[in-house]
Amino acid sequence: METIYTDLLSIGAGLAGERVAVEAAVAGFDTICLSIVPPRRSHSSAAQGGMQASLGNCAMGQGDNPDVHFQDTVKGSDWGCDQEVARMFAETAPIAVREMAFWGIPWNRVVPGKSTYYKGGKQFEKVEAKEKEGLITARDFGGTAKWRTCYTSDGTGHTLLYTMDNKAVEAGVRVHDRMEAISLIHDGETCMGAVARCMKTGKLRVYLAKATLIATGGYGRIYRETTNAVINDGSGAIIALDTGIVPIGNPEAIQFHPTGIVPTHILVTEGCRGDGGTLLDVDEKRFMHEYEPTKAELASRDVVSRWMTHHIRQGKGVPSPYGNHLWLDIRHLGADHIKTKLREVEEICNNFLGVDPITQLIPVRPAQHYTMAGVRTNKDGAAYGLKGLFSAGEAACWDMHGFNRLGGNSLAETIVAGRIVGIKLVEFLKGYEVKFNTQAIKDRVAIDKERIERLVGCKDGRENVYAVRNAMQDQLMDKVGIFRNGKDLQSAVDNLQVIYERSKKVGLHSNGIGASPELSLAIKIQGMLRLALCVAHGACVRTESRGCHAREDFPERNDGDWLKRTLATWKEGDVLPTLNYEPVTKVIELPPGDRGYGSTKIIS
Amino acid sequence: MTRRLTFNIFRYNPQDPESVPHTDNFVLEEAERMTLYIALTKIREEQDHSLTFDFCCRAGICGACAMVINGRPGLACKTLTKDLPDEITLMPLPVFKLVGDLSVDTGTWFSAMNEKVESWVHTNKKMDPTVQEERMNNALAEEIYELERCVECGCCVAACGTANMRQDFLGAVALNRIARFIMDPRDERTEKEYFEVVGTDEGIFGCMGLLACEDVCPKQLPLQDQLGILRRQMGWTAVKQLFHIAK
């Protein structure tokens, strides 16, 4: 078996993985990142909106500072976050943004003078100060008291990722792309690296490392409809869960976005509604004002998503070969406005739907969007349970997002956590030596080889891996979505357990030689079901509503019983995860209160 | 009337000794708003589980899905079937190493390119986290962004006659990248240093100026302009080199 030694193995070469890797490489450590795709294709590139940092340079950001950013973040999380982490995050974000500027990001800058902007369908004017000219500017993004979202036109994630990878190339970080980690090597106490499968040749390879980092991004693809890239299928969370020791924090904390286009669920910005766009049903009638008389389409992201789903369930959806959807109407905003202020939307509609939004309706429906859940770590990014294992970025539950992530806070998390965890990891690596337990390595490789042989040889059956995955996605989408209730959640758990048994009988319908996309999915399908069960079971047990976790049968946020974080582990041979709980935060700087938006009923 | 689409897809698995390059045909009912991402995924899941191709963002952002679509390199996720005839022929990109069927190894090619052109800001300054950022004119930031929009999809490389003939040709994408750094005041490289990277036959002097690259670029990057500017600039540097006056 080909074996490669390194100091730091980062599983993931998106923004978070590469930021940590850069820190280690600059400190002189040998560093390798694994990635399913070439690093610059990681899903970080898809973020268009921007990232939050309280620089306070632009007119609408005046008076902003880390305190305000901290408060927005904690409120946003519905008090589900670790406040110590949120504090570190808010303090470090401005430094991280400037660091990225130093490395080459062409951030948009303050242009002095008058300009106009839209809010709530109305036009306003603002004046940028002369003395701020040329400093990094910011735009508006939901849920924040100040304009704080730094951006580069419509490609913030893209420029961040390209600049980060440039820095990684300079620092000598080696990226092994098309190399998918399929298990962690550990002896119950220490993590020693990972087994990976080459997606060019199909060969297995062992990576032994002093420290291993999981930075694999979100796991949206366990849902049928998601804005996430097709590679975001949770393999990072799966290999952590498979250790039986490392917990997934708050698996039930999943965010949805109201307007993914149908069929591909590419996201169109909420700016459409902000600028006056409306939602229509099968009769081409508006409906949001019936549910939310004052705010209508301008209600918050989760509220709009919920009513859209509800309205489709009432039989008001538009049928299509891809299932029912609703319409987004921006025709009345006019060609001028659409071609300038909503240019990306115009492009997305024309390129990916063949729809001209100036004259036609846009087919939309809510889609899974963000995974607050993830590999639970402490504030240094060290995973619970195994020495030498770390996690950062969307893959981690570091936990600055709690039950709801604010737009623009996740890109910021990747580079801020990447910086903080990177520094801590370097401290850890200094003077640390690991003993590689050859028995543990041999055993792990044997298990993985055997798994693959059984799948290729159809030793356990010939279940179609795609059919099994689709069945799982349907359960989550339909029953563990935006609106949740005990009955549906329990039914999802029951059905997922049946599908889990089916997943154990999967066998390949192709020969599995070489890159084999079918084998790649088959290897993780059981893990995907275990993860899906963590989400569904976690949601079922949490009998309150908090942030994105909205229970119809328990509409109140219940701080008395539920100001705590779910920790899900999976013991080998079990049919359900084990759920434990811990207090959400050790330090309470901002006591639980009202968010000022969304549901306001609180039990304290 | 829904159309029946016929896909003629190049098939070859270089890892399988029994595999030989050939074309397979798949028939699919067209549905409204269908892109090649939707179509190929459906074919793989319903007709042939071994069909290999690359998609990642499926939103025209990541550059993973470039292939030759009815003779022309393009992003498959950004291609609607309604814009294509009933017969659709799909081939992998040339120049890059084949992984299998429609999937090629762009990662190795692009990481080599990034190393070769030293695609990063070269500076002797040290980052000071306690001070305000250096100012930049917003118009300049937007100009840099304009060139930074490249998604490393490889379409321009696949369409380029020179790149198809010589493996060592840097391609329009690399030349565009260099132009991006020349424009960026944060990069302290001298004209002479840039010249060493691109002032060669592998670089700007290998380019025949036929501009197939700009035609196929899915991001509509102004490659023609950048190649022209570089050729003039590097031509000048070459002259200055002769007289040893380039810095």
Ligand SMILES: Cc1cc2nc3c(=O)[nH]c(=O)nc-3n(C[C@H](O)[C@H](O)[C@H](O)COP(=O)(O)OP(=O)(O)OC[C@H]3O[C@@H](n4cnc5c(N)ncnc54)[C@H](O)[C@@H]3O)c2cc1C
């Ligand atoms: C459409 C969209 C728009 C968004 N817009 C914004 C925005 O405007 N602002 C904002 O703040 N946030 C936004 N987000 C969220 C934000 O983009 C992500 O949270 C963030 O980029 C995640 O970065 P990451 O480094 O954690 O993971 P990713 O960038 O997803 O990287 C994951 C890496 O892990 C690798 N990987 C995964 N599994 C394995 C494995 N098993 N083996 C080896 N490698 C593996 C992948 O190849 C990849 O390199 C958006 C998200 C989406 C989906």
Ligand code: SF4
């Ligand atoms: S103009 Fe130059 S780079 Fe572009 S296709 Fe022609 S030879 Fe290639």
Ligand code: SF4
């Ligand atoms: S320049 Fe255009 S065609 Fe070439 S790699 Fe970049 S985006 Fe693709």
Ligand code: FES
């Ligand atoms: S899949 Fe990302 S560009 Fe097509």
